[in-house]
Amino acid sequence: MSHLEVSLRTIDIDRYVQDLRDGFPGDLVNRWECFVFYRLSVLVIMLTIILSWWTVVLSALLYHTLSVLNEMQTISVKTKLYHQRMTKSLILQILVPLVTFVIPAAGSVLIFAAQIEAAEFAPLLLKIFSMGSIVHSLTLILSNTNLRKAVLRKLVSVSVIEEEKTTNALHSMVVKSVKK
DSSP states (O other): OOHHHHHHHHHHHHHHHHHSOTTSOTHHHHHHTTOOHHHHHHHHHHHHHHHHHHHHHHHHHHHHHHHHHHHOOSSOHHHHHHHHHHHHHHHHHHHHHIIIIIHHHHHHHHHHHTTOOOTTHHHHHHHHHHHHHHHHHHHHHHHOHHHHHHHHHHHHHHHHHHHHHHHHHHHHHHHHHHHO
16 A cells, blocks of 8 residues: 555544544444455455356256246146246245345445445335245245145134134123123
């Protein structure tokens, strides 16, 4: 590092320290001096290359799967439709984590790497991160017909049992009050 870069970084750190609240622990500021931004740039480039490679691989796999399904003449129409539905379900299960985790994570890394003051993005990114598991579960249930039917059957059986218990409890309360 040149002397000019060190002095500019020191000026930035001093300005940052002045803006901190009194209750902020001072030893955390010293850690900031060890951070090297060019390593983060290398990390971002590597992650971009890896994600691009996986996108190509998954796209090729998807294309191959759909083309094999379309070329098969020995399977029944019902089986072919089932395989197509399951393939679409798998595609959605790949896209949901991508949208709810990878894209917000990449956005937060880019905001940090570019040193952008973007406080309004933090709550939005946290909401997207926190919704990931809920959205993924809903996608799994809604895109898989058999799973959706099983969940609906389970919900209906639970609600019927609860209604019977409520009716019996009410009935026993009425009978007890009439007997007295």
